[in-house]
Every structure is written in C-alpha cells, then in structure tokens.
Amino acid sequence: MIQVSLWLVNQRNFLVTVLCRDEDSSLIMKVRPSTRGGVSICLPKYSIIFLFPAVFGFIFVLRNMVFLKFQFQHKVNFTMIYPRVSTHRNMHDSFCTFQTPSTKDALEERLLLDSIAWPETSILQDPLSLEQTSDPAHSSFTILPPGRGGGEWRVGDQLEVMIQMYDFNGRPKTSGGDLLFSRLHNLKLGAGVAGQVVDHLNGSYSAVFSLLWEGSLSHQVTLVHPSEAVTVLRRLTSEQPDRVYFQSLFRSGSLSETTTCNVCLRPTQQPLCNYTDLRTGEPWFCYKPKKLSCDARISHSKGGFKQNLKAKEEKLFQSGVNMKVSLQASGPASVTVWPKKKGQPEVKNSSVKSGPSGYYYKGAWQALDGTTVQQFNTSSAISQCLKGKMVHLYGDSTIRQWFEYFRAALPDLKEFNLHSPKQVGPFMALDYANNILVTYRCHGPPLRFVNVPATELRYIANELDGLTGGSNTVVVIGIWSHFSTFPMELYIQRLQSIRRAVVRLLVRAPDTLVVIRTANLKALTLYETLTNSDWYSLQRDKVLRAVFKGLNVHLVDAWEMSLAHHLPHSLHPQPPIIKNMIDVLLSYICPQKGG
Known part of the structure; x- marks a missing residue:
C-alpha cells in the first residue's frame, strides 16, 4: 500500500x-x-x-x-480576503504579524531577547496590595568606604554604592527587578556621570562609578519603577500590543472612510488592506473600508490609546510615591575626591562590567571612547565644519530636534517650504554659499504623529538605499520611541533591516559617516509610562546598541547624556543637552587634527 x-x-x-x-x-x-x-x-x-x-x-x-x-x-494593494493568521512566535494569544526572519536573523533575535531578559516578579495579590511593593521612602543607599588606606577618594578610583529596597511595611525586599537609575553630580561644577546599577536579585543592588573629577560630589539613586510595575508593563505588551492604535483616511471623490490600522490587528470578519513594504518586508495593515479600495488611502495618524489596567494597578505608577522618586542615604550622600597621586594604582571592582561612555564637566560632555569633543559655540564654527556636507537626518521627533537646532544655529541655512506638516516633515534646508544641505524625514510606521500623508510613509532602509553616499555625506538615525508598546521582535526586525541598508551604503561608499542616536529618558505620567516608560526605552536602547555593534558607525549616547545631566528628564531633551549632542556629532564630522 x-x-x-x-x-x-x-x-x-x-x-x-x-x-x-x-x-x-x-x-x-x-x-x-x-x-x-x-x-x-x-x-x-x-x-x-x-x-x-x-x-x-x-x-x-x-x-x-x-x-x-x-x-x-x-x-488592489494586497487586500486580504480572510482574517490574517498570526506568525508571531512567542505570544500566547497573538494577533501581531511579523516577517519570517532568516535563520541568522532569528538566532540573533533570540540572543538579543535573552540579553535583555528581566528578573521575573509576580504580582503578589489580586487585587494588588501596594504594601508589599517597593517603597522608595523606606529604601536607602549607602556609599561604601574607599578601597585604599587613609579613607581618601582619588580621581581614578571606583566608588561603589549599596542599595537596599524595602516595601511599604518596612520589610526588606527579597527579590530583584526594580528599575533604578543612579548618578554622581556636582551642580556648581556642571559635572555629572551615570552609574551602572547591578541587580543582585535579592532586594539589594550596587551602583558603581568611576571618579572622573576632583572636588565634592553627591550621589543620587532614583526608583523609576518597582519590580511589580515592570511586571505590569511586560504584561501589557504581551496582552495588549495594540493599545496604541492608528487610523488611515481613505477618500475617493466625495466619499471618505476612516479605518483602524496597526501591525497588530485583532482578527475579525472584516477584510484587511496589506501595506507590507515590498522591499523591507515591514508589515502594516488597515481594516479595509466598506466602500473604498485599499488604493484610496491618503493619510496616516495616531488613532488613540486604550488603557486596560487591572484593579488598583494604577497605584504602581504614582509620581512622588513610587515612580521616579529619589532614595535617601543611609549615612553621607556626598564624598570629596582628591587629585590622583603619581603612581597611584586604580582600585578595580569585579562587579564593573563596563564604564560610562562619558561625563559632563563644566557643562560640556567629555567622551571616554577616545573622541575629543570640541565646542562649536558659534554659527561660523558650525558652518565651517559642515561646509560641503549633506546631512540626512532620519527618525522620530528627537531627531527632528537636531534639524531645528541647525536651523536656529545657522542663519544662512534657509529652509525650503515643502508645505510639509510641522511635526512630520520632510524638511530640507540649504546654505547655498557654504554648500550645506540638511534634510529630515520621519521613519515609517508605527508612527504616533498626526496626519502623515500616506505618500510620506517611508522606511529608513529604503531611504538609505537611495543615497549615493561618500565623504561629503552624513547620515544620522534615531528610531526607538514609537516602538515602545510593541513586541520587541518588531523593533529588532526593523533595526536588522536598517542595518542591512547601512552595510550596503558603507560597501558602496565607505567614506560615508553614519551616526546612531540612542534612546533617552523622559518625564513620566501614567499615560507616558504605559506608552513610553523608561523601562521600555532602556530595553530598546540595549537592543539598538547591540544590533549596530561592530559596524563602522558612531554613537551619540543620548541615554547617558540625559541621565548624567542635572536637567529634568524629557522626551525632547532641553537645549543644553541637545547642544552637547550636536557637539559630539560635529566632532565626528570634523575630528580634531591629531586627536
């Protein structure tokens, strides 16, 4: 048979x-x-x-x-007749569609996900009992004594701080997973450096610093989220990746319709319009209008936000109570650092995995990767550096800030009126006398902007493939914020697509300068937390750095530059921080001779 x-x-x-x-x-x-x-x-x-x-x-x-x-x-623009079958690999009840990665990309994706694994923490009771969660008012930090005789701190030493977390009942926590940020600073000196926080998974943490300047300095530890809040944020992404949703307007003649769009659309009997990019494979879908074809789409915009927390979970996200609250010191919160002695050996700490990328001193960023950061304080200095250059900026509104900085700093840089939406772009400015061109274009969906013309929904990888490149070309990429509510797999695949385009660009034009702007911290309200928490940003920042590691690209470390500065955290960092970022960028474009 x-x-x-x-x-x-x-x-x-x-x-x-x-x-x-x-x-x-x-x-x-x-x-x-x-x-x-x-x-x-x-x-x-x-x-x-x-x-x-x-x-x-x-x-x-x-x-x-x-x-x-x-x-x-x-x-008919890939109208789908039947509800889409999910291809997501991890979610239990998935309705997100991703492209199928190659074996190599899938392995990298798995390694990246493992690298950002966060300690598991369960919600102790349902409904939630706030008393058993991490309380910054009961928690504290202690600066450990210096590791040398005499009890003196010297430039070049390592300073270690122990942090112990307690709950609202004053009982020590016995598990990890809290999101803590730490920094050393001296406001009078305009100095600051971010510390690395190590989770010991038992309720205690270490913050480790390099002592980089002499004088007094103070230590600050901030509880951004208790571990229980992180558990909620993780669950929201798993169960409600569509909580931020989008809309598209379809129009033909006098007839118009608006439907919901997303990369994560819950299956219904309504047909779908498939707008997956044919070159990059980036997925995007809209419910098909009842009377119009998929080709009639004319615009994209943010539709809204659905907040679906369980009973009492809002208590985990209270400003001034358990969200971005500083811990008190158990003992002195400040130390005095003396100049380094000749022949002084450095104190090494085995818990230090990597040092900071830089620090502020007298308000200026000092890089520790060998780059000499110059100060471009005048329009003539900036113009001289950018003379003959084409600077292409791609990304979200934090990259648009850089375009706006150049427009304000260079009086001769005249913007063309492309009749573009103010928030969206594209923008183009030209200094004809100095042959300087600066452009900005937002990245493709998901994009929480209002009223983006459908024709302007461009993916960064495709834009890079359209560049000739060369020694006169500067490419800046910043993409992270709009991906916060979506599964990490979507973000990883977008970065892999951009990386492939960067590699192609550098193969055909090795002299092209490519700069990656990392994520940064922001002010947090309940809404901002559920859509763009610092925890979401931290995870994406780690992945961003890992994906581009080893390539001939440069980083502007917006994360440490916003964490180390004394100014309040903001999605759009304040002008002094932006000025330092631009100084780093210009120092890459015009490196100091002999530096």
Missing part, C-alpha cells in the same frame, strides 16, 4: 510526500484528514502510476489559481 500526502504549505508552495507500506492490498481508497491541514490518501501500490499525473495536474491548476489571486491582490 502507498500513502500519498498532499500539503498546502502556503499559497504558492506545495509538499507531496509518499510513504510505502506493506499493508493488506485493498481496492478501497482510504482518505483521512491530516492533523496539519493536509490530506492523506491510501491507495493500492500500483495505483500510484495513475495518481501522480492526477496529483500534479491538481497542483498545476491550483498554483495558477493562486497566482491569479496573487496578481489580483497586488493590483
């Missing part, structure tokens, strides 16, 4: 398997449904002579039917 199984792998591919068995020959055909959607047919073994022509004839007809359907869908 011969068993033939016909499988429909996808719309355009089929798999036929033939299994030979020694069974009792029977002239009766046995057909049974497959557990995976195929059909298994058992026939007498000599019947295979007649079956193969029939099977392949069936395949030929069906393939042509699918091909015609595919052509028709392409003509």
Whole structure:
C-alpha cells in the first residue's frame, strides 16, 4: 500500500510526500484528514502510476489559481480576503504579524531577547496590595568606604554604592527587578556621570562609578519603577500590543472612510488592506473600508490609546510615591575626591562590567571612547565644519530636534517650504554659499504623529538605499520611541533591516559617516509610562546598541547624556543637552587634527 500526502504549505508552495507500506492490498481508497491541514490518501501500490499525473495536474491548476489571486491582490494593494493568521512566535494569544526572519536573523533575535531578559516578579495579590511593593521612602543607599588606606577618594578610583529596597511595611525586599537609575553630580561644577546599577536579585543592588573629577560630589539613586510595575508593563505588551492604535483616511471623490490600522490587528470578519513594504518586508495593515479600495488611502495618524489596567494597578505608577522618586542615604550622600597621586594604582571592582561612555564637566560632555569633543559655540564654527556636507537626518521627533537646532544655529541655512506638516516633515534646508544641505524625514510606521500623508510613509532602509553616499555625506538615525508598546521582535526586525541598508551604503561608499542616536529618558505620567516608560526605552536602547555593534558607525549616547545631566528628564531633551549632542556629532564630522 502507498500513502500519498498532499500539503498546502502556503499559497504558492506545495509538499507531496509518499510513504510505502506493506499493508493488506485493498481496492478501497482510504482518505483521512491530516492533523496539519493536509490530506492523506491510501491507495493500492500500483495505483500510484495513475495518481501522480492526477496529483500534479491538481497542483498545476491550483498554483495558477493562486497566482491569479496573487496578481489580483497586488493590483488592489494586497487586500486580504480572510482574517490574517498570526506568525508571531512567542505570544500566547497573538494577533501581531511579523516577517519570517532568516535563520541568522532569528538566532540573533533570540540572543538579543535573552540579553535583555528581566528578573521575573509576580504580582503578589489580586487585587494588588501596594504594601508589599517597593517603597522608595523606606529604601536607602549607602556609599561604601574607599578601597585604599587613609579613607581618601582619588580621581581614578571606583566608588561603589549599596542599595537596599524595602516595601511599604518596612520589610526588606527579597527579590530583584526594580528599575533604578543612579548618578554622581556636582551642580556648581556642571559635572555629572551615570552609574551602572547591578541587580543582585535579592532586594539589594550596587551602583558603581568611576571618579572622573576632583572636588565634592553627591550621589543620587532614583526608583523609576518597582519590580511589580515592570511586571505590569511586560504584561501589557504581551496582552495588549495594540493599545496604541492608528487610523488611515481613505477618500475617493466625495466619499471618505476612516479605518483602524496597526501591525497588530485583532482578527475579525472584516477584510484587511496589506501595506507590507515590498522591499523591507515591514508589515502594516488597515481594516479595509466598506466602500473604498485599499488604493484610496491618503493619510496616516495616531488613532488613540486604550488603557486596560487591572484593579488598583494604577497605584504602581504614582509620581512622588513610587515612580521616579529619589532614595535617601543611609549615612553621607556626598564624598570629596582628591587629585590622583603619581603612581597611584586604580582600585578595580569585579562587579564593573563596563564604564560610562562619558561625563559632563563644566557643562560640556567629555567622551571616554577616545573622541575629543570640541565646542562649536558659534554659527561660523558650525558652518565651517559642515561646509560641503549633506546631512540626512532620519527618525522620530528627537531627531527632528537636531534639524531645528541647525536651523536656529545657522542663519544662512534657509529652509525650503515643502508645505510639509510641522511635526512630520520632510524638511530640507540649504546654505547655498557654504554648500550645506540638511534634510529630515520621519521613519515609517508605527508612527504616533498626526496626519502623515500616506505618500510620506517611508522606511529608513529604503531611504538609505537611495543615497549615493561618500565623504561629503552624513547620515544620522534615531528610531526607538514609537516602538515602545510593541513586541520587541518588531523593533529588532526593523533595526536588522536598517542595518542591512547601512552595510550596503558603507560597501558602496565607505567614506560615508553614519551616526546612531540612542534612546533617552523622559518625564513620566501614567499615560507616558504605559506608552513610553523608561523601562521600555532602556530595553530598546540595549537592543539598538547591540544590533549596530561592530559596524563602522558612531554613537551619540543620548541615554547617558540625559541621565548624567542635572536637567529634568524629557522626551525632547532641553537645549543644553541637545547642544552637547550636536557637539559630539560635529566632532565626528570634523575630528580634531591629531586627536
């Protein structure tokens, strides 16, 4: 007996398997449904002579039917007739669609997800009992004594701070997972440096610093979120990745309709418009209008936000109570640092994995990666550096800030009126005398901007593929904030797509300067936390750095530059911080001779 199984792998591919068995020959055909959607047919073994022509004839007809359907869908902008089947690999109840990664990209994705794994913390009671969660008022930090005789701190030493977390009942926490930030600063000196926080997974933490300047300095520890709040943020992304939703306006003549759009659309009987980018594979979908075709889409905008917290979970996100609240010191909160002695050995701490990327001193950023950060304090200094350059800025509103900085700092940089939306762009400015061109374009969806023309929804990778590149070309990329509510897989795949385009650009034009702007901290309200918490940003910041590590690109470390500064955190950092970021960028473009 011969068993033939016909499988429909996808719309355009089929798999036929033939299994030979020694069974009792029977002239009766046995057909049974497959557990995976195929059909298994058992026939007498000599019947295979007649079956193969029939099977392949069936395949030929069906393939042509699918091909015609595919052509028709392409003509109507990939309207999907049936609810979409999720391809997401991790979510239990998934309705997010991602492109299928290559084996190499899938392995990298898995390693990246493992690298940002956060300690598991369960909500102790349902409804929540706030008393058992981390309380900054009961918690404290202690500066450990210096690791040398004499009790003196010297420039070059390592300073370590121990942090112990307690709950609202004053009991020590016994698990980790709190999100804590730490820094050393001296306001009078305009000095500040971010510390690395180490979670010991037992309620205690360490903050480790390099002592980089002499004088007095104070230590600050901030509880951004208790571990229980992080658990809620993780659950929201898993269960409600569509809590930020989008809309598109469709119009033809006097008829117009608005439908919901997203990369995560809950399945209904309503057909979908598939706007997946053909070059990058980036997915995007809208529910199809009832009376209009998918080709009638004219704009994209943020639709709204659905807040779905469980009972009392809002208590985990209270400003001044348990969200971005400073801890008190158990003992002195300040130390005095003396100049480094000749021949003084540095105190090394085994818990230090990596040092800071830089620090502020007298209000100016000092890089520790070997880059000499120059001060470009005048328009003439900036113009001289950018002379003959084309600077292309791609990303979100934190990159748009840089375009606005150049417009304000360079009186001769005249902006063309492209009649672009103020928030969205694209923007272009030219200093004709100095041959300077500066452009800005926002990244593709998900994009929480208002009223973006559909024709301006461009993906960064495609834009990079359109650049010639060369020594006169500067590319700046900043993409993180708008991905906060979505599964990390979506962000990883977007960065992988951009990285491939960066590699192609550097292959054809190795002298092109590519700069990546990292994420930064922001002020947090309940809404801001549920859509763009610092925890979400931290996770994406780690992934961003890892994806571009090893490439011939430069980083502007917006994360440390916002954490180390004394100014309040803001999604759009204040002018002194932006000025320091631009100084770093210009120092990459015009490195100091001999530096």
